[in-house]
Amino acid sequence: MRRLLIAGNWKMYKTIPEAFDLVRELKELVKDVNDRDILVCPPFTALYPVFKELEGSNIVLGGQNMYFEEQGAFTGEISPLxxxxxxxxxxxxGHSERRHIFGETDELINKKVLSAVNHGLIPILCVGELLEEREAGKTQEVVEKQVREGLKGIDEDAEFVIAYEPVWAIGTGKTATPELAEEVHFFIRQILSDMFGNEKANSxxxxxGGSVKPENAAGxxxxxxxxxxxxGGASLKAESFAKIVKFDMEA
Incomplete structure (x- = not known):
């Protein structure tokens, strides 16, 4: 049985004081949840302060991006270390904003994925198609390339997570229907099965990802x-994120 993971990507929002306020409130709202993993990914400046605030809680911390080198003359970058x-x-x-605004390629993302694993971080590899790709019937082709290229050379024992985010549903208020999303998720699992075998694919x-809100989370x-x-957006308020975390629990 796969353990649920509810991750909040804060993107470029929240100063350090705002981040404190958010996690203090969130911590209280989800403190009794113990059958699923809860993750928050603040901006770099707030990572360590949030980590200190979350110590001893049931919420873990993630970064939103990184470079694949451990250190060096890479101005403006941050390392896995x-x-x-x-x-x-x-x-x-490989978040779609990194791919489409900052021009990240599958090759670069793959280097980052391998580096993350080598440094004991669990990568969340984001994949997904643009609206025109979906309308052209290329969803599977695009997603398969991103999965295969992104995971190229990874050790099959390595822990990693995939996030399917149809780009047309990010921040647009449009959501893939549960059935449509399930279809792509099933397809991704088939690719993983082909790459690593059934047992790994099933784990x-x-x-x-794509306009997940308290209203559509359960579906x-x-x-x-x-x-x-x-x-994304719904993780910037403790109450709405907590509702998604507890989507199947009594209010």
Whole structure:
């Protein structure tokens, strides 16, 4: 049985004082949840302060991106070593905003994935198609390339997470229907099975990302191959994120 993972990607929001306020409130709201994993990914400046605030809680910390080198003359970048040092367990890699705004390629993302694993971080590899790719019937082709290229050379014992985020559903208010998302998640699991065998494929958590809100969380998360959510906007308020975390619990 795959353990659910509910991850909050704060993107470029929240100053350090705002981050403190958010996690203090969140910690209290989800303190009784123990059958699923809860992850928050603040901006780099807030990582260590948030880590200190979360110590002893049931919430873990992740980075939103990293470079694949351990250190060096890479102005403006952050290394896996630094993320570990700041208290991170996970790192989001290949988010559609990194791919489309910052021009990250599958090849670069793959280097980051391998580096994360080598430094004891669990990478969350993001994959997903653009609206025009979906309309052209290329969803599977695009997603398969991103999964295969992103995981190229990874040790099959390595722990990693995949997040399917249809780009047309990110921050647009549009959500893939649970059935549509499940179809792609099932397809991703088939690719993983082809790459690593059934046992590994069945153990990998595949999250859905793309306008996940308290109102649609249950429909998505009750699907067989949807093992959690990568939540954007709704993770910026403790109450809405906690509702997603507790989507199937009594209010």
């Amino acid at each position: 630094m993320l570990k040092n700041a208290g991170c367990s996970y790192v989001i890699l 990998v958590r595949i999250l859905y 998505l998360l009750n699907m067989e191959n949807i093992d959690g959510a990568l939540v």
